[in-house]
Structure formats: structure tokens, C-alpha cells
Amino acid sequence: MKGVTSMILILSLLASLLTGCWDRKELNEIGITVGLGVDKDGDQIRVSAQVVVPSEVASKSRSSKGSPAVTTYVATAPTLYEAIQKMTEISPRIIYLSHIRMLVFGEEFARQGIADVVESLMREPFARTDFYICIAKGTSASKMLQVTTTLEKIPANKMFASMDVLTKTWAPVSKVTIDQLMEDLVSSEIHAALPALEAKGDLPKSVEEGMDNVRTIEPIADLAFSSLGVFKKDRLIGWLDEDDSKGYNYIRDSVDTTTGHTDCPEGGKIALLALSSHTKTKVLMHNGEPIIQISVENKSTIRENSCKKNGD
DSSP, X not given: OHHHHHHHHHHHHXXXXXXXXXXXXOGGGEEEEEEEEEEEEXXXXXXXXXXXXXXXXXXXXXXXXXXXXXXXEEEEESSHHHHHHHGGGTOSSEEEOTTOOEEEEEHHHHHHOOHHHHHHHHHOTTOOSOOEEEEETTSOHHHHTTOOOSSOSSHHHHHHHHHHHHHHHTOSSOOOBHHHHHHHHHOSSOOOEEEEEEEEEOHHHHHHHGGGGGSSSSOSEEEEEEEEEEEETTEEEEXXXXXXXXXXXXXXXXXXXXXXXXXXXXXXXEEEEEEEEEEEEEEEEETTEEEEEEEEEEEEEEEEXXXXXXXX
């Protein structure tokens, strides 16, 4: 009996050392962030967080007034995490980073260097590494995160889904996650390339109009990926056009499927759907100079034929 009592006493003492879920957060205490924007603001960082509005995404409690499904909080500070914590001055909830779908760098910020922010997010224990990264071409990330979208009520989800579909079907851009980006930034063999996010239409008016942007058949402005931004080390140095971006993806063996065309001998065109593509690269030396040989094996099917024949 004494042995049992001693065992219970020991277990009780051990249980007192357990802290349980010391870092738990209740759902009503956190603001689920799905999009994060980073811009330059003088010598400081301006961070924008696209946060989900729970009442607008819950099926039973959604309002009938057409309110946006997200809200955007913006704060400026010397470092990324100071800005994120500073958002609690206006946000009633903690900015929670575990569900980020898109990280958007403003073009001005990207030209100054993105390595410090990428490293900081890699060290964030609550952030996953499966979100996509892009550059806001010709504008700021904060403006891009204020554009409302059709089909997907949450703009960051729209960007994420568009990137997925575009990579699989058209291939002018390629998906880049933060761990892949970090590998490219520290590599001495290759430079990073990130998708360019553009606003097709009147961006300032779409931001000003808010939800009116999606109340017409043709939105005032829509978000689109169409090319790649090229980096030298961690700094953006320029843009590829759509054709060059496709060529880059072929070289990197990143094309799943896409559509193209070839000219017919006597006029007209044939549209081809690439079913699969595989690229091999080989470096040869000729007279002391390196020559890179690129071989692309592409299996395609004819989808459209408008070739002209003699007399047509």
C-alpha cells in the first residue's frame, strides 16, 4: 500500500512540471492572415496584412450587404516583426501567420533586396513554407492586397489558385515557395526569379471603389500573373516578357503543359497542346569557352489546324 501511495505522490509531482499548451491561441483571439505585403517606406518597412473577416466567410453568418471577406491592416516599423506586432494598435486580434497563402513584395522594396525579410519568415515558427511569393510590378504590395476579386472572395486565395492553374496550363510563370527562394538566394550557381503580379485595368480606381470593383461583369481591375522578375543575388534587376518567361521555364524544366503554335508552310497555323516536357542541359567546352547545350523533349497533340492548301 505504501508503494502505491509513493507512486501516486511521484506522479503528482511530475504532473506539476507539465505546462500543457502554454502557447495556445483561441480562435477568437487571432486574425488569420492570408496575404502579406512588404514595401519600402523611407528607411523603414511598411507591412500590409490581409486578414480574413470570419463573419463574411462563415456560411451561416455571411451578411447580405456584400461586405468584403477580408480587411487589410498596415503598419510601418524598422523591422518586419515590429511592424506586424504594431498592427495590434488597430487590429483587435493578434496577426497570425500560420495560414499565409501569398507573400507580395513591392517593386521598390524588391530592388533594394529581399534577403532579410525572407530569412525572418523562414525563422518564424508558426509560418508554413508552402505559400507562394511574387512581386507587385510597377506598384506597391499594399495596393495589390486592397483589390477585391471575383470567384474567390479572398484575394490571396485567388492569387494562390491562379498561380496553381497558370503554372499547370500556360506556364509563363512558375510557383516559388519561400524555401525554394531561400535555396536560390544562397546558391552560387543560379539567380532567383519570381512571378510578376500586375493589375489589369484601373488599379487606383479599383482600390478606391472597394467592393464595387466586382459588382460589374468586367471588374475595374483584376490581378494577373504574366511574366517573371529576375534577381541578381537578392535584388530585382529587371523583367522578362511572357515569351522569355516561358523560355526560362522550359530551360528550368518547369513546364507541365502549355499551348503554342507553329506556322504552316503555305500559310495558317497549327495550335499544339504540350502534354509533357522534359529538358536536359549539358555544358561543353570549345576553345576554352563554355557552350551550354539545351535539349527539350516535348510531346504534344494538335488542337487546332488552320493550315492553307494550294488554291485556298
